[in-house]
Amino acid sequence: MGKHVSSKSFNNKCLGKKRRRHAQPFETAEIIEFQGKFETERVLPPIKALNPTQASYLDALRVSPQVIVLGPAGTGKTWIAATHAADLYRNRKIDKIILTRPNVPCGRSLGYFPGTIEDKFAPWAAPVIEAIKERMGKAAYEIALKNGDIELLPFEVMRGRSWKNAFVLLDEAQNSTVTEIKTFLTRIGENCTVVINGDVSQCDLEQASGLATAIHLIKSQMLPVPVIQFTRDDIVRSGTCAMWVRAFDEASL
Secondary structure: OOOOOOHHHHHHHHHHHHHHHOOOOOOHHHHHHHHHHHHHOOOOOOOOOOOHHHHHHHHHHHHOOEEEEEOOOOOOHHHHHHHHHHHHHHOOOOOEEEEEOOOOOOOOOHHHOOOOHHHHHHHHHHHHHHHHHHHHOHHHHHHHHHOOOEEEOOHHHOOOOOEOOEEEEEOOHHHOEHHHHHHHHOOEOOOEEEEEEEOHHHOOOOOOEHHHHHHHHHHHOOOOOOEEEOOHHHOOOOHHHHHHHHHHHHOOO
């Protein structure tokens, strides 16, 4: 007499076979999308301030729709902005992250470089992109970029645009002209968090800096926009970075 197999065991075996038979229907893109959604749902610790100025910066980001942040390299200006933007997006408080910066004035327009707008702009936005990827996860970042939820926007194509429900970061703002920063600031719509990030001492323009002009307007007209000022003492990147910033400052270079 054959060995008795319970209906439960039989069903489990059949179910197991069914599962194995259908274990491979997912395309790679679907797997990546699933992983991206999983990474988006990760519970991450809050951004931790490493010094009092960073704490003031984070406080300003939480309560003000616009923040200007100034100071030397290595103080965390860009990293904090990008990580905060990723958190807003992950928590569905915004629909888009928009990254922009003026052209580095090396005598060549973006149009000279090959590829799409994003291809041309990506190397200049790399520090911001890496911080966002680190916070969101690479797969989730790629999906957001593909869906247009993360946008790399050169100044060359900004005119005529408007934004709402977005986090907008203007990096290296000291190299924007007065006209450019005016164009940028008048694109801002409802439910936007805007960070203008730069170091006035590193301006490469031969004309007035739009960042310096914006700061002057804030102070002279008492506009409700926090201005966070980092100094050499706030550098957290490395001792080597702090040493060179100090050396160039003391040499007035």
